[in-house]
Amino acid sequence: MSELARPFHSGDGVARPRVVIxxxxxxxxxxxxxxxxxxxxxxxxxxxxxxxFQPLLYQVALAVLSPADIAQPIRTILSRQTxxxxxxxxxxxxxxxxRTVSLASSAQLSYDYLVIATGATHSYFGKxxxxxxxPGLKSIEDALEIRRRVLLAFELAERQMQEHGWHPPxxxxxxxxxxxxxxxxxxISDIAKLYMRHDFRHIDPSKARVLLIDNGPRVLAxxxxxxxxxxxxxxxxxxxxxxxxxxxSNVGPGxxxxxxxxxxxxxxxxxxxxxxxPLGKMIGAPTDKRGCVIVDxxxxxxxxxxxFILGDLAHFEQDGHQVPGVAQPAMQMGDHIGKTIEADxxxxxxPAFRYFDKGDMATIGRMAAVAKVEWPFKAHLSGFAxxxxxxxxxxxxxxxxxxxxSVFSQWVWxxxxxxxxxxxxxxxxxxxxxxxxxxxxxxQQEDARTAGVR
Amino acid sequence: MSELARPFHSGDGVARPRVVIxxxxxxxxxxxxxxxxxxxxxxxxxxxxxxxFQPLLYQVALAVLSPADIAQPIRTILSRQTxxxxxxxxxxxxxxxxRTVSLASSAQLSYDYLVIATGATHSYFGKxxxxxxxPGLKSIEDALEIRRRVLLAFELAERQMQEHGWHPPxxxxxxxxxxxxxxxxxxISDIAKLYMRHDFRHIDPSKARVLLIDNGPRVLAxxxxxxxxxxxxxxxxxxxxxxxxxxxSNVGPGxxxxxxxxxxxxxxxxxxxxxxxPLGKMIGAPTDKRGCVIVDxxxxxxxxxxxFILGDLAHFEQDGHQVPGVAQPAMQMGDHIGKTIEADxxxxxxPAFRYFDKGDMATIGRMAAVAKVEWPFKAHLSGFAxxxxxxxxxxxxxxxxxxxxSVFSQWVWxxxxxxxxxxxxxxxxxxxxxxxxxxxxxxQQEDARTAGVR
Numbered sequence: 001m002s003e004l005a006r007p008f009h010s011g012d013g014v015a016r017p018r019v020v021i022x023x024x025x026x027x028x029x030x031x032x033x034x035x036x037x038x039x040x041x042x043x044x045x046x047x048x049x050x051x052x053f054q055p056l057l058y059q060v061a062l063a064v065l066s067p068a069d070i071a072q073p074i075r076t077i078l079s080r081q082t083x084x085x086x087x088x089x090x091x092x093x094x095x096x097x098x099r100t101v102s103l104a105s106s107a108q109l110s111y112d113y114l115v116i117a118t119g120a121t122h123s124y125f126g127k128x129x130x131x132x133x134x135p136g137l138k139s140i141e142d143a144l145e146i147r148r149r150v151l152l153a154f155e156l157a158e159r160q161m162q163e164h165g166w167h168p169p170x171x172x173x174x175x176x177x178x179x180x181x182x183x184x185x186x187x188i189s190d191i192a193k194l195y196m197r198h199d200f201r202h203i204d205p206s207k208a209r210v211l212l213i214d215n216g217p218r219v220l221a222x223x224x225x226x227x228x229x230x231x232x233x234x235x236x237x238x239x240x241x242x243x244x245x246x247x248x249s250n251v252g253p254g255x256x257x258x259x260x261x262x263x264x265x266x267x268x269x270x271x272x273x274x275x276x277x278p279l280g281k282m283i284g285a286p287t288d289k290r291g292c293v294i295v296d297x298x299x300x301x302x303x304x305x306x307x308f309i310l311g312d313l314a315h316f317e318q319d320g321h322q323v324p325g326v327a328q329p330a331m332q333m334g335d336h337i338g339k340t341i342e343a344d345x346x347x348x349x350x351p352a353f354r355y356f357d358k359g360d361m362a363t364i365g366r367m368a369a370v371a372k373v374e375w376p377f378k379a380h381l382s383g384f385a386x387x388x389x390x391x392x393x394x395x396x397x398x399x400x401x402x403x404x405x406s407v408f409s410q411w412v413w414x415x416x417x418x419x420x421x422x423x424x425x426x427x428x429x430x431x432x433x434x435x436x437x438x439x440x441x442x443x444q445q446e447d448a449r450t451a452g453v454r
Numbered sequence: 455m456s457e458l459a460r461p462f463h464s465g466d467g468v469a470r471p472r473v474v475i476x477x478x479x480x481x482x483x484x485x486x487x488x489x490x491x492x493x494x495x496x497x498x499x500x501x502x503x504x505x506x507f508q509p510l511l512y513q514v515a516l517a518v519l520s521p522a523d524i525a526q527p528i529r530t531i532l533s534r535q536t537x538x539x540x541x542x543x544x545x546x547x548x549x550x551x552x553r554t555v556s557l558a559s560s561a562q563l564s565y566d567y568l569v570i571a572t573g574a575t576h577s578y579f580g581k582x583x584x585x586x587x588x589p590g591l592k593s594i595e596d597a598l599e600i601r602r603r604v605l606l607a608f609e610l611a612e613r614q615m616q617e618h619g620w621h622p623p624x625x626x627x628x629x630x631x632x633x634x635x636x637x638x639x640x641x642i643s644d645i646a647k648l649y650m651r652h653d654f655r656h657i658d659p660s661k662a663r664v665l666l667i668d669n670g671p672r673v674l675a676x677x678x679x680x681x682x683x684x685x686x687x688x689x690x691x692x693x694x695x696x697x698x699x700x701x702x703s704n705v706g707p708g709x710x711x712x713x714x715x716x717x718x719x720x721x722x723x724x725x726x727x728x729x730x731x732p733l734g735k736m737i738g739a740p741t742d743k744r745g746c747v748i749v750d751x752x753x754x755x756x757x758x759x760x761x762f763i764l765g766d767l768a769h770f771e772q773d774g775h776q777v778p779g780v781a782q783p784a785m786q787m788g789d790h791i792g793k794t795i796e797a798d799x800x801x802x803x804x805p806a807f808r809y810f811d812k813g814d815m816a817t818i819g820r821m822a823a824v825a826k827v828e829w830p831f832k833a834h835l836s837g838f839a840x841x842x843x844x845x846x847x848x849x850x851x852x853x854x855x856x857x858x859x860s861v862f863s864q865w866v867w868x869x870x871x872x873x874x875x876x877x878x879x880x881x882x883x884x885x886x887x888x889x890x891x892x893x894x895x896x897x898q899q900e901d902a903r904t905a906g907v908r
Contacts, residue, residue: 088609088610107613421856
């Protein structure tokens with residue numbers, strides 16, 4: 001007998017099981033694709049109409065790529081899969097007894113299997129009031145907001161310099177030294193030092209300061225120490241000031257307080273913490289302190305064999321370590337759902353999930369990256385070799401031929417011409433705190449400019 | 455003696471004249487480029503950081519192209535032109551006596567020559583309260599808002615149909631039958647009937663109704679009658695319902711009143727009227743009823759030989775007709791500024807501006823267009839031939855090699871795969887009036903659905 005505790009809901013006489021998948025990130029989408037050939041009816045619910053290739057979001061934020069290069073409508077990806085429908089809607093509650101999911105539109109979906117893959121969002125460690133001053137990077141909207149702020153800072157500085165011969169310090173502070181923080185800091189340094197060289201008349205964009213602040217002793221804490229050290233060295237060469245062991249105690253409009261020192265900042269970005277989507281708590285299962293649902297090796301929370309938790313939302317331990325919240329395990333978990341439900345159909349024992357780690361990588365600006373390769377061979381790569389590997393892997397995993405061609409040709413263009421194709425400021429023309437700094441005047445600013453971080 | 459009435463402002467002893475150009479659309483940008491080789495100092499002021507290729511904005515709105523495909527940073531376009539600086543700022547007032555321009559940042563620019571090329575915006579004929587219900591198409595932000603509404607309407611209908619087996623009528627109403635209205639209506643019809651065929655499970659997107667409403671007796675009123683007739687025939691074949699002689703008396707959330715009949719609409723778009731930028735009025739010169747500044751054949755308002763008005767903001771008559779507010783005359787006027795200032799330097803008589811009309815064209819959905827060709831031969835083209843001509847002309851006039859390659863490859867991709875690359879919904883997930891229609895229920899809606907427009 002399979003481990004599926006109860007027979008399928010079949011009140012209407014139809015025995016075809018209904019699978020509801022919430023969230024169409026890497027995990028949810030792969031789960032949907034894995035179910036395409038099975039005799040099930042799949043409903044994918046996502047509050048966005050598009051799947052986002054999150055590893056390249058920072059390139060949308062730093063004006064290399066356009067949103068459409070890394071995002072695709074979920075229903076287009078799944079359009080040929082006739083057993084699958086897509087609803088753009090938001091889950092408001094889940095009843096695991098009745099096996100129903102309620103949606104914001106007031107609709108209710110009943111399920112035989114439920115897959116929750118709603119991932120994680122930024123965590124300000126309880127200081128949500130910092131959010132407007134230090135946006136994080138999780139969605140296309142976030143990326144466009146970061147793009148707006150970074151590009152606008154240079155425009156406002158040029159304007160201020162032209163008028164008064166002085167501008168508030170052009171400091172960019174990135175809080176959090178994980179892969180996203182390192183990628184953002186490197187990319188900001190690149191755009192300031194390389195890609196804007198000929199564009200301004202009054203300011204010198206290459207004089208902008210980029211500060212990367214992390215609480216811990218080293219950047220890329222999840223990577224081996226030698227790669228962290230290489231990343232810090234590369235960042236140093238790019239001109240990024242790395243401040244480890246720096247505790248951020250407060251964030252306001254245009255400033256950060258770290259180790260009791262105040263740093264004026266034109267733009268502050270948040271890459272420090274993530275917390276699980278609130279959907280994990282809705283099913284009443286045990287979670288870890290970040291809100292991730294603790295799952296067994298069938299990816300089920302205790303006592304709910306028809307509910308699967310995938311990707312960043314799952315707390316899955318293997319060999320004594322928690323599997324990290326990145327794309328690879330999410331995709332493998334998604335694939336695994338197909339095998340599990342297939343086993344249920346065959347009345348076989350469900351296979352146990354095991355994460356197969358091929359490695360991990362992060363870019364650091366133009367032409368450099370670090371990579372911990374686990375498969376097909378074990379190696380620590382850095383510099384140009386790691387960067388080329390990074391490009392190959394990311395092009396390969398992008399969904400859609402058009403996106404691959406488009407992203408690759410944008411990269412080639414950017415690499416050879418030193419221009420960025422998507423340097424557009426849209427929306428509002430203000431920066432939090434900028435006007436305060438302008439009004440405070442140059443003398444005070446000069447002090448701030450020379451003050452160190454620690 | 456030149457027609458320049460007064461000597462250059464040279465209080466600081468520098469004789470190099472200062473040219474301030476306000477607005478970096480087709481006219482302003484071409485004026486800046488025309489001044490690149492002259493011994494003048496040029497300041498280009500625009501409230502956006504990018505030049506937008508407006509003729510392709512509707513393709514951003516209908517998810518074919520990304521914003522970055524048709525927009526480029528103004529300072530990048532002008533970066534190699536060393537006598538030119540770019541300020542992202544907004545003009546708040548102009549003093550033609552003192553020859554100064556005041557900016558929103560509180561800066562002031564003094565000028566020897568002033569070029570005003572700030573174009574036009576939508577006009578709701580005094581009914582600005584209609585704006586939130588019927589957005590127009592002038593900027594990248596507008597295009598993204600239209601994209602959001604059009605794509606969201608299909609998503610909400612699918613959701614509603616899935617839940618209740620019924621949805622409010624999927625009507626798209628475009629008000630205004632000029633080139634923009636015709637292009638929008640054709641493109642919406644295309645996306646509904648061709649590009650979403652396999653994507654939905656509960657609704658049939660091809661059943662969406664597209665209505666094009668115009669006050670006058672025919673669409674494309676500025677074109678010859680035979681081309682208007684061909685355009686209407688093409689629209690008919692695309693399934694667009696063309697309602698000419700329809701007077702719009704009111705617009706609200708989710709409905710339009712035309713010829714005293716109420717049409718329910720999921721999305722309403724405004725392409726009916728334009729009004730000149732308010733900067734025309736700031737210089738105190740005579741304007742026409744749309745606010746365009748009446749200029750002589752040196753492009754000067756009366757009595758201000760150092761002020762030039764270009765593009766859509768200029769009311770320039772030639773052979774008894776007003777030159778139309780499209781890209782071609784704006785570009786030619788921009789070029790003309792270079793010749794005029796060069797003549798002033800040589801103490802020669804300023805050349806008179808004369809618009810050289812090469813023709814005009816509008817696309818009507820996939821594979822059809824109408825074109826009135828004036829040069830190099832005279833012809834009225836329609837259908838496929840006009841469409842190919844349209845493509846060639848638009849690729850040619852796009853600024854930047856990257857953009858040309860990118861747009862052309864997106865078109866080839868879209869043409870052959872019947873997919874649209876930029877089908878992303880970003881931002882808010884509501885449509886004005888949709889929820890009211892859902893609450894009103896199906897019966898009333900059925901009535902509305904069967905009711906004609908006239």
